[in-house]
Amino acid sequence: MTDDRELVAMRGITKAFPGVVALEDITFSLRKGEIHALMGENGAGKSTLIKVLTGVEHPDRGTIALEGKQVQVRSPQQSQALGISTVYQEVNLCTNLSVAENIMLGREPRRLGSIHWKKLNALAEQALGRLGIDLDVTQPLENYSVAIQQMVAIARALAILAVRVLILDEPTSSLDMQETARLFDVMRKLKGEGIGIIFITHFLDQVYQVADRITVLRNGKYIGTYDTASLSRVELVATMLGRNLSDLHAVAQAKVEIAPKAAHACVAEAKGLGLKGSLAAIDLSLNAGEVVGVAGLLGSGRTELARLIFGVDAPDSGSLSIDGQKVERFSPHESLKRGIALCPEDRKAEGIVGELSIRENIILALQARYGWFKVLNTQKQYEIAAQYIKLLGIRTPSPDQLVKNLSGGNQQKVILARWIVTQPHVLILDEPTRGIDVGAKVEIQKLVLDLVKEGMAIIFISSELEEVLRISQRILVMRDRKKVAEYAGDVNDQTIMHTMAGDL
Template sequence: MTNPAPVPPPSVAPEILRMEGIVKRFAGATALDGVNFTLRAGEVHALVGENGAGKSTLIKIMTGAYRRDGGQMWLEGQPVDFTTPAAAQAAGVIAVHQEIHLLSFRTVAENVYLGREPRRWGLVDWGRMNTETAALLQRLGLAIDPGATLGALSTAEQQMVAIARGVSLGAKVLVLDEPTSSLAEREVSILYDLIRQLQAQGTAIVYISHRFDELYTVCDRVTVLRDGKLVGTHRVADLERLDLVCLMLGKQRDELRQGTTGFGANQAEAEGTAPLLRTEGLRRGQKLRGVTLDVRKGEILGVAGLLGSGRTETARAIFGADPAEDGTIQLDGKRLSPRTPDDAIHAGIAFVSEDRKGEGIIPELSVRENLTLAALPTLTRMGIVDRAKQREVVDRFMKRLGVKATSADQKIRELSGGNQQKVLLARWLCMNPALLILDEPTRGIDIGAKGEIQALINELAGTGLGVLMISSELEELVEGSSRVVVLRDGQNVAELRGDDISQQSIIHAMAEGSAVSASAALEA
């Protein structure tokens, strides 16, 4: 491919899109709170933030999937208010999503012109459609046959066809949502070439990705959102990776101090024992690319990483929810290949998901029913639940974990978030597991309940239970972990222990992809 013409810097290129004071609410909760966003011709503008930051909501308003509750939007200086994605597409604002929403059994040309096929005398003009598709692909530097069946192409080529379709629709603004998530490394360069080609033609691109290497390779500016609010917009070249992570997490460099784990004594005991859990080289597509870690009895292993780092994917692979395609798992010295959660549960693994409402509680069932859900096979005889045994289990664990409810028959949806989380912990503890996996154990609960949950996790580890704890809260990892493993882009990049477990060290590993001592991190 020939090199495209130089693109004017963002400060010089004309403004294509402006969003000011955007507000969006869902059932009383504010998802976006006065967010501003601007986009210039030929610019690749990154939009970043952790889960719940508001990225998807802003994009859906931009592309007509959601209606805004406040604020204004302009396209090429004219006010716009898209009521549907079709209206946004007609105006030239088009999204290419992470999942490829095309028809695999149709040809490339049919997919490019899907729903708007050129016609002659009322019939599809196949010749014109193939010719125009070929010209479009050639203009974009793509060596793809318009007559090829889409399903026969590689994932990267299918992604290029999806982008070509957006261009054929007259895209002025093209939103690329995690465009490399399904691509092999060698295929990513094809995407980069296409992005540069589109830049040269003046197309403005909103680029959503959790991979820092990509952001620093193709993006001109970056807008950071956190908790539905605008943190800031910066030139990528002027922003160090460490500072970008701090912006995403709401940290200041000068506020970070070396922390010490509150679980050092247990770590000293655990280091001399054989691993309870050991994973080696876990792989699953591009989500997991060789994760290796171990957890010992009585140890809390913290797992850190930004959105998309592979934290949850690692937990789900160990639990058999999304089995690894390669790599090994050993539990208590024995090889384990969980293909389903049932396999993991029978082996002694428990998993509390980060999505408490979607994958944890059953809102309309009682505390009693939710707590004993996993244990029902052991409480049932001839298909009938032994109520006395169930009552004994429920009473014992509600008391042990301090669950506050009017009675065990109260619906769990009526409990506070902290008490719901305690019920989920009790659900697994009554199974007497060897390993407890906790994904964001204190997310969405108040400060007082957080302290209770953290103290409970420490107490459980003190009894010899192995704990793998995933958390986005750095303080939680620093204060409650024996060791901390940091993941990035589906790979291990650091393991911190002892005095080197600090917020600054974790952030440095997230940003730079390598470990650093606590003293060096504080000087960075």
């Protein structure tokens, strides 16, 4: 099925930024009608390689050939002209403009110099139709969901005349399962039309669902290109990490160690807790020394549950008791005092303060708990920071490093440290491993289990079923802003998936 003629051939690509070599002698080839996954941990050089191909960055050395012809890609415009189109991780469209404009902007059909709106809208509908989507293209893009916006971005990418190469940079990170499936249908269809697709993702499952070949980068170096069929998952992970998988086994081992222990005292109990328009009444009990996993699709009410328990939103029905005491006033500040901590989903917007150092970020919550007038002395702060940097394995030259300079996984660890340092009884983790690489994921999972062993109760929310299953003693399944089931930790993933999908 795959045409063996090379569509894109990148050879010897090297790119250095001040102080760091981002890409070193990278080889990459893409065939016609193939889906080629580009894999690697954060900082492996995937994004930089894509930027080189799309003309955003210029390589120091190396050549790019398109269908055998050498090309110089100097700008995004030029790469589009060559038939290379990109859909970025964050939807890069203009939400104030109509759907049709977002698809056609820069290539508007014109009549006597002025934009031919009727034709423009028709062309946009046609472009969406190719993806099997039908919607009112005259509405502003902001009226639609992120998933639709993503599809619009793809429609835009394809509306370029004679697109030959389509780059999808983490297109599924904000999509739910159904939407992802739909995207994959579209990808397969385009592949059938002979388009070469470069697919970047953190989800291993998805790679095995759609990719024909896999290229792995690590620390800016080319590791290899493999046929998906001939590379097992474990091998892939090992290749990406460049180390063996004893860590993964350690996680499984740690869970086994906890499992036999009898249930500890109940630390939090919700009875009929709910908020109109946000979450239907929910019962939940949480014991010390236990991880309760929350599985559910995007928008199933997972985050809403976390916000209610932490007191960001006040419930309008039911009750919540912490350590046997009924909660009367709901506010994050009260929750902190009671020993509840929430590590929010969107770490960039709600979690880290990028302009502050690691030390300052770690101290923030502790300081809030002490009150702003009891200042922790600097030496004490450094001690705490050093202790947690070591404990969590945060990779940094110094505790004074600004958090924005850390990789995603290390940023996540800093946020975790911030909450752990307050020694909460109940820790709510909302998507703690989202967008971080496999190695860091495993480290965070291990850390969660260590905390539980010390008697903490943890609510672990994640879109990755595998991860929830790996570390949870009990699993709540949410659907349509309701709790639909509760399972023991040894349930299989098929059962959960069917429950999430609502056909059980």
